[in-house]
Amino acid sequence: MHDIVSLPARKRLQDMFDRQQHAWAERGALSTERRDEALEGLADALVRHADAFAQAVSQDFGHRSIHETKLADLYPVIAGLRHARKRFRRWMKPRRGPIQMMFLPASGRVHYQPLGVVGIISPWNYPVQLALAPLAGALAAGNRVLIKPSELTPRTSALLERVIGEVFDESEVAVVQGGVDVAQAFARQPFNHLFFTGSTTVGREVMKAAAENLVPVTLELGGKSPALVAPDYPLAKAAERIAAGKLFNAGQTCIAPDYVLVPRESEAAFVAAFTGAVARLYPSLAENPDYTAIVNDSHVERLRHLIDDAREKGATLHEINPADEPIESGSRKIAPVLLTNVPLQSLAMQEEIFGPVLPVIPYDGIDEAIRFVDARPHPLALYVFSHERRLVETVLAQTQSGGVAVNETLLHCVQEELPFGGVGPSGMGAYHGEAGFRTFSHARSVFRQARLNGAGMTKPPYRSRMERMLSLLLR
Numbered sequence: 461m462h463d464i465v466s467l468p469a470r471k472r473l474q475d476m477f478d479r480q481q482h483a484w485a486e487r488g489a490l491s492t493e494r495r496d497e498a499l500e501g502l503a504d505a506l507v508r509h510a511d512a513f514a515q516a517v518s519q520d521f522g523h524r525s526i527h528e529t530k531l532a533d534l535y536p537v538i539a540g541l542r543h544a545r546k547r548f549r550r551w552m553k554p555r556r557g558p559i560q561m562m563f564l565p566a567s568g569r570v571h572y573q574p575l576g577v578v579g580i581i582s583p584w585n586y587p588v589q590l591a592l593a594p595l596a597g598a599l600a601a602g603n604r605v606l607i608k609p610s611e612l613t614p615r616t617s618a619l620l621e622r623v624i625g626e627v628f629d630e631s632e633v634a635v636v637q638g639g640v641d642v643a644q645a646f647a648r649q650p651f652n653h654l655f656f657t658g659s660t661t662v663g664r665e666v667m668k669a670a671a672e673n674l675v676p677v678t679l680e681l682g683g684k685s686p687a688l689v690a691p692d693y694p695l696a697k698a699a700e701r702i703a704a705g706k707l708f709n710a711g712q713t714c715i716a717p718d719y720v721l722v723p724r725e726s727e728a729a730f731v732a733a734f735t736g737a738v739a740r741l742y743p744s745l746a747e748n749p750d751y752t753a754i755v756n757d758s759h760v761e762r763l764r765h766l767i768d769d770a771r772e773k774g775a776t777l778h779e780i781n782p783a784d785e786p787i788e789s790g791s792r793k794i795a796p797v798l799l800t801n802v803p804l805q806s807l808a809m810q811e812e813i814f815g816p817v818l819p820v821i822p823y824d825g826i827d828e829a830i831r832f833v834d835a836r837p838h839p840l841a842l843y844v845f846s847h848e849r850r851l852v853e854t855v856l857a858q859t860q861s862g863g864v865a866v867n868e869t870l871l872h873c874v875q876e877e878l879p880f881g882g883v884g885p886s887g888m889g890a891y892h893g894e895a896g897f898r899t900f901s902h903a904r905s906v907f908r909q910a911r912l913n914g915a916g917m918t919k920p921p922y923r924s925r926m927e928r929m930l931s932l933l934l935r
Contacts, residue, residue, distance in 0.1 A: 469638035470645050473606075476634045477649050480577045480604040483631035489574040489602035490632065492549065498599050499545040501627045502592070503538045509623050510534050513588055513616065520587070520613040522753040522792045528709055533588040536874045540596045543876040543893060548600035551897045557905065562933065565910040572901040574602035576652035581643060581666065583658045584610035584755055585712045585814075590657045590680075591620060595633065597896020598655075605633045608646045612755060644669065651675050653900060657714075659812070660885050678889030678899055681882050682812050684718040685839040687869065688829050688855065689730070690846035691723045698845040699733035702818075703741060705843070705869025707796060710752040711816040712759075715841035715863075715873055718813055719802075721829045724822035731778055731798055731820065738796050739782035745795055746787045753792040754815060760792050763815040766807045773803045775819075826851060830858050838862070840886040843869050862886050 490498065506513070510530060517533065518524040557568035578598050582591035591609050598605045607624070609617040614637075621635035628634070636642065647654065647669035656666045657680040670677050687705075689698045706717045722730045742751050754760045771777055778798040787793050796816040799808055808819050823829040833842070842861035846852050852866055862882035865872040873880050873892075881890030891899050909915065917929065 469636065469642045473608075473636045473638070473642060473645055473649070476606055476630060476636055477577065479631050480606060480634070484576050484604055487631075490599065490604070491602075492552070494632075495548060495599055495602055496545060498627065498632070499541045499548070499596065502595075502599075502624075503541040503545075505623050505627050506534055506538050506541075506588075506592075509619065512619060516615040516619045517587060517613065520584075520615050521755050523749075524709070524752045525750050527750065528752060529588070532709065533586050536589050537592045537596070539874075540593055540876055540892065540896075544596045544600040544897070547894070548897060551600065551894050554906075559907075562929075563913075563915070566913060567908045567910070569906045569908070571904045571906055572601070572897070573904050575900055575902055576603060578603045578605050578653040578655065578900060579646060579649060579651040580605060580607045581646060581654070581656045581658070582607065582609050584612035585709065585714070587613040587616040588620065594655045594657075594678075594891055594896065597891050597893075598900040599633070600897045601900040603652075603900050604631065606646070606649075606651075607633070607635045608643055609635060609637065611637070611639045611643075648672060649675075653678070655889075655891075655899075656680070663887070678891065679882070679887045680714070680880075680889075680891075681840065681885065681887040682714040682814075683837055683839040683882070683886040684809075684812055685715055685841040685843070685861070686833050687717040687720040687843040688833070688845065689720065689722045689726070690826060690844070690848065690851055691726070692848050692851070693845040693867070695722075695726055695729050696733045696737070699730060700737040700740070701845070701867070701869055702843070703734055703737040703796075706818055707738065707741065707751075707816055708870065710754060710794070711818075712752070712755065712814055713870070714812075715870060716814075717818065717843055717869055718839070719809065719819040719821055721821050721823050721832060724824055727800065727820060727822045731800065734798060734818075735778065735780050738780045742782065744783040744785060745781060745793055746783075746785050746791065751793060754794055755792075757792065759815070760789075760794065763794055763813075763817060766811070766813065766815075767797055767799075767817060769807045770799050770802060770819075773806045775802045775806060775808070776800045826854070830855060833859050837885040838883045840882045841865065841869075841872070860884070 514526045514529040517529045554569040554571045559566050559568050580594050591607050617637050624635050647666045650673040654670045654675050655678045660681045663679045663681045687702050702717050745751050780796040799819040802819040838860045840862040842864045844855050844866050863872050876893035879890035879895035880892045
């Protein structure tokens with residue numbers, strides 16, 4: 461029955477893919493003028509529909525802060541589109557590539573060409589940003605694009621399809637909705653590039669599907685992003701910034717702090733400081749419009765199971781409910797929970813949490829904290845809190861992560877001049893700003909031979925002249 465219902469969606473996917481491939485074959489890349497128009501047109505459309513998107517996302521979540529949607533889903537995309545519009549002509553310009561001395565007076569250039577028809581698979585947690593931020597780079601590079609948004613946020617996906625339809629012909633950009641089977645079929649299409657944001661587990665399956673057609677992929681995944689609080693940093697300030705980053709979107713953020721490392725002697729003080737910070741940020745939870753719900757019942761159950769597992773294995777739970785109010789299960793809101801004495805074999809320390817639950821791990825020296833981070837898969841983000849430059853440089857030199865924020869959380873990901881991406885299990889490839897343009901472009905090298913040149917010296921018969929030249933070159 462499921463396959464019968466989804467047939468129209470799969471047929472639309474195939475029709476849209478075929479239409480864009482035909483348009484690419486017949487008309488090629490989007491013109492410079494069309495790119496300019498499209499980037500500004502989409503930014504303007506998002507401004508017009510900002511309230512509608514905020515309402516749609518909130519309805520999909522059960523409740524999602526209107527301000528969080530506008531701040532994290534809409535603003536970064538609008539800023540990214542306008543940033544790309546101002547700069548993409550400069551990014552497009554061929555770059556001179558110096559030629560080795562023995563091949564002069566030849567010349568070299570690198571030309572940036574669009575890849576063709578590219579696919580974007582986006583997740584539910586930031587359903588506008590993570591569908592359209594990659595689109596900015598793809599459009600700036602001149603590609604045609606198909607987008608598969610998440611089925612877990614259906615109202616937002618439907619609005620996304622309508623707004624995209626206002627700005628683009630379907631041969632340029634189109635949205636294809638559907639469930640898991642449509643996403644699987646989408647990943648198997650012979651795109652010129654496939655961009656996926658989601659979990660590491662699903663990312664592996666996407667990469668396998670793309671490999672069938674040798675489709676290159678960009679994977680923006682996640683992992684357990686640590687926050688390391690050094691002994692010199694004020695605990696109250698660290699706790700407040702970690703709480704703000706952790707509880708934004710109720711922790712449903714791929715770069716949310718996933719656990720925090722604190723000096724052993726400061727563990728109790730950190731718990732108290734974090735509890736106080738939550739009370740200031742969210743004086744109440746149940747009816748607070750600023751505090752977001754968990755997206756659906758299955759994710760609520762997953763988080764409940766994670767908390768219960770930690771308790772059963774010996775962790776101490778610190779639930780933070782500032783107003784001491786009942787929170788109805790039907791609201792899908794979960795009060796923030798700190799975990800101390802957390803066994804490393806617990807689910808909370810094995811899986812990405814993706815919710816308002818934060819393990820606190822004490823350490824006895826900064827070297828021990830660094831070893832703890834290094835012993836785990838490379839995370840998408842690393843947060844370091846210290847005013848000691850040498851300590852920060854040591855952490856940076858001895859760890860790997862997709863990105864880093866020093867004395868802050870989350871904000872590195874909204875800087876258009878900084879590439880955003882993972883490393884190892886947290887992803888491959890990067891985007892935002894010029895990095896996004898490069899991701900969706902082919903750097904094509906062009907070597908131009910001069911009319912008068914010495915290339916004949918490198919051709920047979922070699923004899924003694926080549927011997928003398930090689931003796932110089934191989935010194």
